[in-house]
Each structure stands twice: as structure tokens, then as C-alpha cells.
Amino acid sequence: MKYLLTIGLLATGSLSLLAQSKAKPKPKPATAKKTVVTAAPAGAPALKTLADSASYAIGVNIAQSMKKDLGDINTNIMMGAMKATFEGKKPVLDDDVLMNVIMTYSEKAKEAQAQTTVDAGRAFLTKNKTQQGVTTTASGLQYIVLKEGTGEKPGANDTAICHYRGSLLDSTEFDNSYDRGEPLTIPVSGVIKGWTEGLQLMSKGSKYKFFIPYELGYGLRGAPPTIPGGSVLVFEVELMDVKKGN
Structure with a gap:
């Protein structure tokens, strides 16, 4: 299973980095010092071999990651499932x-983590759709026509050449083609859903302002570190040219 395999790889990587960061320099010849041995907490497992210590360290690493990211996981059920799997027993679920x-739970966990951002975005869109000049499509995409062009509109199989700037609701700008001095050339169907829909509303020479719900943008995952999960995206897009596809 990819999910658990990923955790295992992360755990192994973390242990490797930990080992490197904790590496001790070669001791200099000096007067011998007494070694202080810290007693293990009551009930702690006996770590007699390197494999024992690695097993313990991996367990701690996985648990810390899951405690941080997976919220209300039932540890008794999880540990029972892990033990049964190690013993070769058939899982209750296929x-x-x-x-x-796992995917459903993960999505709900992400939504819970992004709830503040999601709620702020929904409140904004609810108010914004009542503003003068704002059009809302069936999908929830909102837009304002800043300048209407007279050229052809791109289709789903075409390529759009456009300048744009993108920002969050708090005006934090995360991308800007004008600053790069070069427009973006992109397949209409090769971008986030909000762009794919929005570009096909525009005629060549148009400039629109899009308000894209997270469902049509980067979802609950976002695009770290610049775009938090659940974010409404604000784009000003200027359609410079259209290259027809097949």
C-alpha cells in the first residue's frame, strides 16, 4: 500500500538524517570521564540489539507523524491491525x-485542517457574487470582465497565450507573468479547472478577473508553501493569442 510505504520511507529517511545530525566528532585524547547511564522509563522495552533500537525508533517516528497528521485515529485498532498483518493474518477489509x-479519511482530515481557509473563502464568494459586474457560472467560478476582446475564443483542445497575476484573498501575490516579462503558453485543458473553464469564456484580446473556488483550484491540498489548502484564488488573466489545436 502506497500510503504506509510512504510513511516507512519517510521514517527511514528521518532516521538517516537523525543519525547524521547526531554524529559525534572523534574524541580527543583526554582524561577518561565517567559514562552516565540514564535509566529507562518503567515499562520501556529492552533494546538489546541495533534492530531493537531501530524498531523502536521507527515506531516513534511513524507515531509522531500520524499523531500530527491523522487526528482522531484509534490507536488500539491501528496497532491491532498492524500486529495481525505482521502475523500474516488476512485483513478484515480487502x-x-x-x-x-484511507483516501476518504485523508481528504476529510485535510478539509478539517483547512477549514478556517475554506470557511473564509466561502463567505467571500457568497458576498462577492452579489457585487456589480460579477458573474457566477454553474460550477461556482466567478468572474468580472475588465476588457472584452473581439477575437476568437479558445476551445478545450487549443493553446492559450496569456499574461496573468495570481493572488490569495489577502492580496498575497503568488505568481505574475508580467514580472517575468513573458506570457504563459499553456494548453487550455492542461491547467486547473477554474482556468480551463475561464479561458474558454474569453475572446482573444480580453482581460478577465477570476475568483476560483478551491474545488476548481488546488483543492484541499493547496500548493505549498505559497497556496494553503482550501484557498480561493484570484487571477487577472489577459488572453493575448490563441493557437488552434487539432
Whole structure:
């Protein structure tokens, strides 16, 4: 399963980095010092071999990651499932159901983490759609026509050449083609859903302002570190040219 495999790889990587960061310099000849041995906490496992210590360290690493990211996981059930799997017992859920459950739970966990941003975005869009000049499509995309062009409109199979600037609701700018001095050339169907829909509303020479709900943007995952999960995206897009596809 990819999810657990990823955690395992991360755990291994973290242990490697930890080992490197904790590497001690070669001791200089000096008067011998007494070694202080710290007693293990009551009930702690006996770590007699390197494999024992690695097993313990990996367990701590995985638990810390899951405690941080997975919220209200039932640790008793999780540990029971891990033990049964290590013992070769057949899972209660088949592979397809397992993956579906993990994906569904993961999405809900992301939504919970992004809830403040999601709520702020929904409140903004609800108010914004009542503003003069704002049009809302069936998908929830909102836009304002800043300048209407007279050229052809791109289709889903075409390529758009456009200048744009993108920002969050707090006006934090995360991208700007004008600053780069070069317009973006992109397949109309090769961008986020809000852009794919929005570009096909524009005629060549137009300039629109789009307000893109997170569902039509980068979703609950966002685009770290610049775009938090659940963010409404604000784009000013100027359609410079259209290259027809097949």
C-alpha cells in the first residue's frame, strides 16, 4: 500500500538524517570521564540489539507523524491491525476498500485542517457574487470582465497565450507573468479547472478577473508553501493569442 510505504520511507529517511545530525566528532585524547547511564522509563522495552533500537525508533517516528497528521485515529485498532498483518493474518477489509477508506479519511482530515481557509473563502464568494459586474457560472467560478476582446475564443483542445497575476484573498501575490516579462503558453485543458473553464469564456484580446473556488483550484491540498489548502484564488488573466489545436 502506497500510503504506509510512504510513511516507512519517510521514517527511514528521518532516521538517516537523525543519525547524521547526531554524529559525534572523534574524541580527543583526554582524561577518561565517567559514562552516565540514564535509566529507562518503567515499562520501556529492552533494546538489546541495533534492530531493537531501530524498531523502536521507527515506531516513534511513524507515531509522531500520524499523531500530527491523522487526528482522531484509534490507536488500539491501528496497532491491532498492524500486529495481525505482521502475523500474516488476512485483513478484515480487502485492498480496494482499504485504499478507498484511507483516501476518504485523508481528504476529510485535510478539509478539517483547512477549514478556517475554506470557511473564509466561502463567505467571500457568497458576498462577492452579489457585487456589480460579477458573474457566477454553474460550477461556482466567478468572474468580472475588465476588457472584452473581439477575437476568437479558445476551445478545450487549443493553446492559450496569456499574461496573468495570481493572488490569495489577502492580496498575497503568488505568481505574475508580467514580472517575468513573458506570457504563459499553456494548453487550455492542461491547467486547473477554474482556468480551463475561464479561458474558454474569453475572446482573444480580453482581460478577465477570476475568483476560483478551491474545488476548481488546488483543492484541499493547496500548493505549498505559497497556496494553503482550501484557498480561493484570484487571477487577472489577459488572453493575448490563441493557437488552434487539432
